[in-house]
Amino acid sequence: MRKRPNHGSLRMAKVAYPLGLCVGLFIYIAYIKWHRASATQAFFSIASAASAARWSQQAHSPPGTAARGHEVFYGIMFDAGSTGTRVHIFHFARPPGETPTLTHETFKALKPGLSAYADDVEKSSQGIQELLDVAKQDIPFDFWKATPLVLKATAGLRLLPGEKAQKLLQKVEEVFKASPFLVGDDCVSIMNGTDEGVSAWITVNFLTGSLKTPGRSSVGVLDLGGGSTQITFLPRVEGTLQTSPPGYLTALQVFNRTYRLYSYRSGATLTQMLLHSYLGLGLMSARLAILGGVEGKPAKDGKELVSPCLPPGFKGEWEHAEVTYRLSGTTAEASLHALCASRVSEVLRDRVHRTEDVKHVDFYAFSYYYDLAAHVGLIGPYQHGEHLPTTVTTVSEDGGPWKPGICNSQCPGALSGPSPAMGLSGSVCHASADGRAISPPDAEKGGSLTVGDFEIAAKYVCRTLETQPRHGPFTCMDLTYISTLLQEFGFPRTTELKLTRKIDNVETSWALGAIFHYIDSLSRQKSPAS
Numbered sequence: 001m002r003k004r005p006n007h008g009s010l011r012m013a014k015v016a017y018p019l020g021l022c023v024g025l026f027i028y029i030a031y032i033k034w035h036r037a038s039a040t041q042a043f044f045s046i047a048s049a050a051s052a053a054r055w056s057q058q059a060h061s062p063p064g065t066a067a068r069g070h071e072v073f074y075g076i077m078f079d080a081g082s083t084g085t086r087v088h089i090f091h092f093a094r095p096p097g098e099t100p101t102l103t104h105e106t107f108k109a110l111k112p113g114l115s116a117y118a119d120d121v122e123k124s125s126q127g128i129q130e131l132l133d134v135a136k137q138d139i140p141f142d143f144w145k146a147t148p149l150v151l152k153a154t155a156g157l158r159l160l161p162g163e164k165a166q167k168l169l170q171k172v173e174e175v176f177k178a179s180p181f182l183v184g185d186d187c188v189s190i191m192n193g194t195d196e197g198v199s200a201w202i203t204v205n206f207l208t209g210s211l212k213t214p215g216r217s218s219v220g221v222l223d224l225g226g227g228s229t230q231i232t233f234l235p236r237v238e239g240t241l242q243t244s245p246p247g248y249l250t251a252l253q254v255f256n257r258t259y260r261l262y263s264y265r266s267g268a269t270l271t272q273m274l275l276h277s278y279l280g281l282g283l284m285s286a287r288l289a290i291l292g293g294v295e296g297k298p299a300k301d302g303k304e305l306v307s308p309c310l311p312p313g314f315k316g317e318w319e320h321a322e323v324t325y326r327l328s329g330t331t332a333e334a335s336l337h338a339l340c341a342s343r344v345s346e347v348l349r350d351r352v353h354r355t356e357d358v359k360h361v362d363f364y365a366f367s368y369y370y371d372l373a374a375h376v377g378l379i380g381p382y383q384h385g386e387h388l389p390t391t392v393t394t395v396s397e398d399g400g401p402w403k404p405g406i407c408n409s410q411c412p413g414a415l416s417g418p419s420p421a422m423g424l425s426g427s428v429c430h431a432s433a434d435g436r437a438i439s440p441p442d443a444e445k446g447g448s449l450t451v452g453d454f455e456i457a458a459k460y461v462c463r464t465l466e467t468q469p470r471h472g473p474f475t476c477m478d479l480t481y482i483s484t485l486l487q488e489f490g491f492p493r494t495t496e497l498k499l500t501r502k503i504d505n506v507e508t509s510w511a512l513g514a515i516f517h518y519i520d521s522l523s524r525q526k527s528p529a530s
């Protein structure tokens, strides 16, 4: 965990004499006054963020060592997602004459999403207030007025009828305007899917350092939310630019370079891609589609939704977008996975644009890609090929100890996940010193796996649904959906994906890219000529 900067004590330590202390105090007070008077002057353009990345990554300066005179500033981005609302509080520092760098992120998430309050708008303010309180505790009082506060909503609000969504946004704006932070007229909005994809791409490429070196390969980004999904990457093969349907490509001016991005937004028709939001390929919306339900509508006559992707004989209820559905599995079938995969393929047919170029780009996948992989143990504390500490004894599937060594097919141990004997490349050794207790997957660490691993895991989970209900009734469906979706995008089974929740201790989310953009627009408003 990075430490928060402590500029106060640093300043004090360097001012050795009383006179120096007075001068220092005078400069400090003058600085704070200037800062309050010119809130947006403190902000930088995306272009300087590139150098910030360079500064941060090359100098490796921990924020706590910031020297005297560093300018410190903050930005607050709320992500109103379909399944939850999250606050990201970004801390920046700018040394004199240098460009700023991101020094820390404070993050907190709440469930359910804002859209769950569509019929009780008043209730929505409680969670927003709670997250604002986190920001107040995190940001020093003197900086509140100068700190921009923004909320962007994604699929959950896009799916609501316009009037309901607007009421929710108005409520949030009311709460924001009563807060002590810097709130503009555009502080609360629904973000379109293209901006969502592009912002996530900027975040990941900023954090991986790809943006700092011109010419260095950028990475692609896969985001699977509850209501929508994004795949965003910079095509490496010229052909993709020529063959992509109109509307799939978007130009982005970052760091004095124009990037041409390919951004596919779920469900949008080809020509409406950039203009019209047709949702439905996020994991929760996809579940509903696979079950044969309709978004926002109860099943006809309260009928059960029956699916081969659910455990045979399963009966249960599932709530989605304020509607409760009665669910039922089919009677036991020989190959649940094959039936489920065929239903998923039906749902995805003609809805996903396939491109060869994904084969030539390294991809980072997060959100539900990450959650599902961690849930079934595809990623975890020890990765395939990793040397295990000698104190660690791996645990075999029946609970017996295995020898310490390299995590490979000799070391299954995936008690909560599929058997590596099935050929999983990302197999995890859940290990413990006594050879019995099993450590849960490390939520922060992430890992790599192949696209085919999702399919193998799906087959395993679907096959053992009846005997191992601990994965939950949706895991067969979810894994089958993810593996089919990735293959529909054009990924070969052998493609390796990096699954991560955080990079360099910062959440992989569109939030950072979006705050860069917002801060940039503030500075443009301040000096339109630049």
Ligand SMILES: O=c1[nH]cnc2c1ncn2[C@@H]1O[C@H](COP(=O)(O)OP(=O)(O)O)[C@@H](O)[C@H]1O
Pocket: 079, 080, 081, 082, 083, 084, 086, 113, 154, 155, 156, 224, 225, 226, 227, 228, 229, 282, 367, 368, 369, 371, 501, 507, 508, 509
């Ligand atoms: O900042 C984040 N950090 C970690 N996980 C996140 C973050 N934002 C979203 N997620 C993940 O995204 C998934 C839900 O997506 P979300 O609620 O944002 O739907 P949406 O993007 O379709 O609106 C969950 O897997 C959740 O853990």
Ligand SMILES: [Ca+2]
Pocket: 081, 082, 154, 225, 226, 367
């Ligand atoms: Ca999201």
